Amino acid sequence: MGTSANPASGRQPQSPGLGDRFYQWLDRRTGIDGLLREALDEPIPGGAKYAYVFGSALLFVFLSQVITGVFLAMYYVPSADHAHTTVAYITKVVTGGSFIRSIHVYGADAMMILLVLHMSQVFFYGAYKKRRELLWMSGGVLMLLIIGMAFTGYLLPWSEQSYFATSVGTSLIGEVPWIGSYLKEIILGGGDMGTLTVSRFFVLHVFILPAAIFGFIAVHIYLFRTAGAAGPAWGNPETIRAKTENFYPRQVIKDIVFVTLVIMVMGLLAYFKPADLGPAANPANTTYLPRPDWYFRPFFEWLKFWKGGDEFIGEMIVPAVGILIFFLVPFIDRNPERAPRRRPNAMTLLMVGLCAILGLGWYSYHQDAVDPSVAKELHLQSEEDVRFMAAPFHVEMIGNIPGKVAPVNKTVAAGEKIFNNQGCSTCHGQGGVGTAIAPKLIGIVKKLGGASKVGYLIDHENAAMKAGGMPQFHLAPNQMKQLLAYLSSLK
Amino acid sequence: MADWPPERPQTPGEKPEHPDFPGRRSFLALLLGVGTVIVGALLSVPLFRFVLFPVFKSTTGTKWATIGPISKFEGITGPVQADVNVEQQDGWREIYSQKSVFVIPWHDNSSNGNVRVLSAICPHMGCLVHFNKDTNQFDCPCHGSIFAADGALVRGPAQRGLDPLPQKIVDGKLRMLFEYFREGIKQRIVVSR
Numbered sequence: 001m002g003t004s005a006n007p008a009s010g011r012q013p014q015s016p017g018l019g020d021r022f023y024q025w026l027d028r029r030t031g032i033d034g035l036l037r038e039a040l041d042e043p044i045p046g047g048a049k050y051a052y053v054f055g056s057a058l059l060f061v062f063l064s065q066v067i068t069g070v071f072l073a074m075y076y077v078p079s080a081d082h083a084h085t086t087v088a089y090i091t092k093v094v095t096g097g098s099f100i101r102s103i104h105v106y107g108a109d110a111m112m113i114l115l116v117l118h119m120s121q122v123f124f125y126g127a128y129k130k131r132r133e134l135l136w137m138s139g140g141v142l143m144l145l146i147i148g149m150a151f152t153g154y155l156l157p158w159s160e161q162s163y164f165a166t167s168v169g170t171s172l173i174g175e176v177p178w179i180g181s182y183l184k185e186i187i188l189g190g191g192d193m194g195t196l197t198v199s200r201f202f203v204l205h206v207f208i209l210p211a212a213i214f215g216f217i218a219v220h221i222y223l224f225r226t227a228g229a230a231g232p233a234w235g236n237p238e239t240i241r242a243k244t245e246n247f248y249p250r251q252v253i254k255d256i257v258f259v260t261l262v263i264m265v266m267g268l269l270a271y272f273k274p275a276d277l278g279p280a281a282n283p284a285n286t287t288y289l290p291r292p293d294w295y296f297r298p299f300f301e302w303l304k305f306w307k308g309g310d311e312f313i314g315e316m317i318v319p320a321v322g323i324l325i326f327f328l329v330p331f332i333d334r335n336p337e338r339a340p341r342r343r344p345n346a347m348t349l350l351m352v353g354l355c356a357i358l359g360l361g362w363y364s365y366h367q368d369a370v371d372p373s374v375a376k377e378l379h380l381q382s383e384e385d386v387r388f389m390a391a392p393f394h395v396e397m398i399g400n401i402p403g404k405v406a407p408v409n410k411t412v413a414a415g416e417k418i419f420n421n422q423g424c425s426t427c428h429g430q431g432g433v434g435t436a437i438a439p440k441l442i443g444i445v446k447k448l449g450g451a452s453k454v455g456y457l458i459d460h461e462n463a464a465m466k467a468g469g470m471p472q473f474h475l476a477p478n479q480m481k482q483l484l485a486y487l488s489s490l491k
Numbered sequence: 492m493a494d495w496p497p498e499r500p501q502t503p504g505e506k507p508e509h510p511d512f513p514g515r516r517s518f519l520a521l522l523l524g525v526g527t528v529i530v531g532a533l534l535s536v537p538l539f540r541f542v543l544f545p546v547f548k549s550t551t552g553t554k555w556a557t558i559g560p561i562s563k564f565e566g567i568t569g570p571v572q573a574d575v576n577v578e579q580q581d582g583w584r585e586i587y588s589q590k591s592v593f594v595i596p597w598h599d600n601s602s603n604g605n606v607r608v609l610s611a612i613c614p615h616m617g618c619l620v621h622f623n624k625d626t627n628q629f630d631c632p633c634h635g636s637i638f639a640a641d642g643a644l645v646r647g648p649a650q651r652g653l654d655p656l657p658q659k660i661v662d663g664k665l666r667m668l669f670e671y672f673r674e675g676i677k678q679r680i681v682v683s684r
Contacts, residue, residue, distance in 0.1 A: 095544045253523075
């Protein structure tokens with residue numbers, strides 16, 4: 001590079017314009033011309049195709065995730081007692097916060113879809129064969145890292161949904177033979193999920209995994225350029241050679257068209273249907289039905305098929321063997337033939353794999369829909385999410401604010417004891433803030449028009465309370481008086 | 492099919508002819524460049540709004556706070572320092588933060604209890620001033636500004652006297668609203684409350 005500062009060919013005798021002179025000036029100092037040629041003059045056998053856009057789109061969405069992620073970290077606090085508050089603050093208060101968080105959430109979904117498309121295209125075109133074994137394997141590492149990003153990122157809002165989904169996910173880790181319980185403790189930062197888990201997942205999600213992804217992207221692109229673009233998997237080699245063109249301009253434009261489409265879909269979704277945030281995690285909630293995000297649904301459903309002593313096979317052996325086979329595909333399938341029509345076994349495998357993933361995912365949602373009690377509970381949970389989103393942001397009170405948190409009056413203090421000891425707080429939350437299973441009680445006395453009305457409802461539960469699973473409490477008149485005094489103090 | 496997949500062209504001669512690009516005199520490149528910049532600028536609008544949010548909305552607002560019973564300040568002859576717990580919004584949380592104020596005697600026949608509440612923040616660059624009993628003046632420890640016992644400016648570099656805070660008496664208690672003022676200028680402009 002470097003010598004190209006002399007671009008004037010014989011075709012243009014006039015002296016170079018200002019733009020050209022600046023470009024020459026810049027090139028002499030940076031070698032940008034050589035860099036651009038190196039980046040853009042990659043020959044693509046058979047010419048540009050829309051089939052090749054998914055890798056570039058993955059790279060683009062990953063960069064979008066990095067940018068939105070960095071900005072989200074400006075307000076987010078990785079600790080169990082502030083994580084949910086700060087995510088709620090981002091979603092409900094900060095200007096553009098809901099939009100940026102939604103782009104990040106939908107970006108994660110887009111990564112998963114693009115990952116499957118990219119891998120399927122590479123497999124379909126047989127582009128993992130001969131000279132491209134390491135390219136395929138580095139892509140496999142990137143796939144695992146991206147799945148790790150999805151898993152660790154899901155916990156960070158510390159909502160009911162993310163807490164329970166992650167607690168199921170991490171108990172799988174405990175099933176690893178011999179070292180499982182240690183491994184789980186290392187990942188969770190202890191025996192149970194808590195604030196150390198949030199810190200660990202945050203560090204993984206924000207520092208370690210992204211750094212590894214950047215590194216493997218570099219490896220992946222380097223190996224791709226070393227091997228060269230694979231080109232069409234079928235057709236006449238002479239025609240393909242004749243149609244060969246450089247990455248720039250036509251493939252660049254196709255990439256841009258597709259990426260623009262992805263941006264538009266993500267932007268419209270984020271604007272018109274912002275990502276939800278459910279209520280804060282309540283580890284005491286025993287009725288919550290944990291469900292993973294859609295991209296983990298096939299695996300979630302798969303695990304249900306393995307019962308009793310065989311569980312270990314489904315949880316560990318099959319996935320481990322599957323991943324091993326995935327990495328060894330280029331060595332197992334050593335036939336240089338790339339045309340899909342002449343690779344019936346490989347195509348069958350691809351079809352069966354894709355159908356299994358889609359089928360398991362569909363079956364998981366189908367099962368939830370046909371079981372009335374499950375469907376009802378999931379519906380209640382999603383209604384709770386909507387209600388939380390609609391409620392205004394609650395500022396978090398810090399420290400001993402005089403006369404604000406501790407009840408001042410003896411009757412109120414006794415009432416608070418009853419509230420906690422009788423288990424009211426288990427469902428209605430500490431301080432009556434409400435949870436996914438029971439409404440908040442802050443302001444309930446004013447809302448119902450007096451303490452006596454609330455007392456009547458506790459003694460005579462209405463249908464909705466019974467249906468919601470509220471137990472019948474029998475309190476002595478004096479205890480009732482104390483409890484009502486406490487409920488009246490919740491404002 | 493024997494030579495499939497084709498080896499990557501090794502010599503420049505095998506590469507297809509490319510026009511005099513990249514970057515130079517290519518209308519397409521210009522179009523792509525300009526398009527990318529415009530789309531990038533559009534996409535960064537929400538990010539700017541996200542970062543600039545504290546400029547448009549209050550993130551550190553304070554509430555009215557009680558200094559003490561007004562009887563405590565009856566008949567004072569000079570400035571009395573008071574450290575007040577002020578309930579303050581702090582982003583996504585609400586805290587009690589301690590603020591220093593001076594209560595000085597002030598007789599203007601209004602219902603302010605014959606006192607005035609001054610912020611201890613120096614209007615020059617925001618250091619906390621203290622009262623020097625020997626000279627009966629407020630000294631700023633940072634750049635040497637001096638204020639009279641009534642808060643008036645005696646010597647710069649500050650360009651105005653100490654800032655009075657909104658005050659009122661409720662149920663015999665002196666209350667004030669802690670405000671921040673723009674520093675380094677002559678005018679008294681509230682920047683955040």
